Amino acid sequence: MATLVGLVALALAILSPGITTITGLLLxxxxxxFGMGTLYVLAGRAPPSSMAPTGCWLTASFSPT
Incomplete structure (x- = not known):
């Protein structure tokens, strides 16, 4: 279903380009x-917190010392 929605959004953006259809495609x-990222995290494949940027609030608040 999600693939169909994406294909329809792409077709509309190509056939009837406008600010509304381009915005819809981007959304x-x-x-x-976001959905792919959520599934990635739920599958346990998120990068370790040691890969977080320096000064990140996650590493500052939750880093084991």
């Missing part, structure tokens, strides 16, 4: 990326 892409 579909952003939503898909």
């Amino acid at each position: 579909v892409v952003i939503t898909a990326l």
